[in-house]
Amino acid sequence: MKLAYFVLPHLGGTYTVFTQLRRGLAPYDIELRWLGLRHGTGGVDPTLSDAAALGAGIDAAALPDDRETARRLADAIVAEGFDGVVVNVLSDRVQTNIVRYLPPEILRFMVVHNITPGTYAAACAIAPHVHATICVCRRARDDLVDRHGFPAGRTHVIPNAVSLKDFPLQDRTLRFEGLRLLFLGRIEDASKGVLWLPEIFARSPGTARLTIVGDGPDLPRLRAALPASARVDFLGAVGIQAVPALMARHDVLLMPSRYEGLPMALVEAMAAGCVPIASALRGVTDMVVDDGHDGLLFPVGDRRKAADLVHALDGDRPRLAHLSAGARRKVARNFTVERMAMRYAEALRKTALNPPPIAPSLPIENWSLPSGLRPGLRTYLPGPVKNWLRLVRERL
Structure with missing residues (x-):
C-alpha cells in the first residue's frame, strides 16, 4: 500500500x-x-x-x-x-x-x-x-x-x-544545583500558553534555569517578558536530531498549554526522562501523564500551582528521579x-x-x-x- x-x-x-x-x-x-x-x-x-x-x-x-x-x-x-x-x-x-x-x-x-x-x-x-x-x-x-x-x-x-532508539538511556545522577527547566514548542500564547511562563519562572526557585526552544509569533512578547539574564536562554528553533540531547540536559519540561492534541514534545521529554509539569487537559495530557507517578499536572492557567510543583521537585530530588524513571517506563510501555x-x-x-x-x-x-x-x-x-x-x- x-x-x-x-x-x-x-x-x-x-x-x-x-x-x-x-x-x-x-x-x-x-x-x-x-x-x-x-x-x-x-x-x-x-x-x-x-x-x-x-x-x-x-x-x-x-x-x-x-x-x-x-x-x-x-x-x-x-x-x-x-x-x-x-x-x-x-x-x-x-x-x-x-x-x-x-x-x-x-x-x-x-x-x-x-x-x-x-x-x-x-x-x-x-x-x-x-x-x-x-x-x-x-x-x-x-x-x-x-x-x-x-x-x-x-x-x-x-x-x-517516539522511537526509544533515538532517546538512549542517560545517566541522570542527582545534581544539587538548581533545576533546569525547558519549554520546547511553537512560541504562541493562544495554544501553548507561553506568556504564562514568565510568572511561573518568577515564582520558581531562584536557582532554577529556563531554556526556551522554538519560534513563533509571540517570541518578541515572550522575550520582553523574560529579560535577558544568566538564568534564561533562548535557543530558537532546533533540528529534530537535536531534541533527544536537549531533553536529556534538562530536568523538567514546562507545558502550560491551553489546548493540545497529543504534543510530541511531551512524549519526547518523557522518553528522555525529562519530567513534565503540564496543564491538565482532559483526555489529552492525562492520557499520557499519570499525575504523581510519571509527571505532574496542574489546572490550566494556574501559574502559582505550576511554580509550587517546580519548588516541590527542587526540594525532593529522589522524587524527581522517581518521576523521571517512571516517565521513561510509560513511553516504553505505551508510546x-x-x-x-x-x-x-x-x-x-x-x-x-x-x-x-x-x-x-x-x-x-x-x-x-x-x-x-x-x-x-x-x-x-x-x-x-x-x-x-x-x-x-x-x-x-
Missing part, C-alpha cells in the same frame, strides 16, 4: 510524526510519502536533509486559484500511484478539502490532531468523504463520536509516539513507534480490505469550501476573549 501523507517538511510535531510513522510502517509493506503545497518561496529547512527523498511538494503560489491547485494535487495523487491519502485536518485547507473530490478508488484517512471547535468543524465537513478517522488523543475521539455522530467503528485513537505503527497498520489494512461506503466524489469543477473549512464566528473574537473561553472550558 502506498499512501500520500499531507504535510510539508518543517521543524514541528506533524512532520516528526510523519518521519516516525514512515519508519514504523515500512515492515508492514506500507509506504508513506509526504505530499505538500508550497505557498511561499522558502525552501526545506537544511536540518531536514533527507526530506526531499521522502516526498514532493507542489508550488501552489504559481497556480491561479485553489481550484487549479486542487486539480494539480489530485492529478499528482493519481500519477504517483497512491492508493490513498492521509489528511491532517486543517494543516492546509485545500488538502483537507481535496478528499471530497478524489477519484472513488482512492482511500481517504483523516488524522485529528487537536481538540478545538474549529478542528472539529473541519473534520465534520469532510467526514462523509472519509473512510476512517484517527484521533491522536482520547478526548478528540470521544467528542467526535459522542457529540458529532462519528461512527465508533471507524474512529480510532492512536497516539503519537513507542512500534506500537503506533502496529495500530496504524491494523486500521489501514482493515479499511483497505473492506472500504466502508462514503459519499460520492464531487466534480472538481464545482470546487468550494464547505462552511466547516471557512472561518467561523470565533475567528473574529478578540484573543483575550478566546483565551478566557478556552480556560473556562477546561476548568469546567
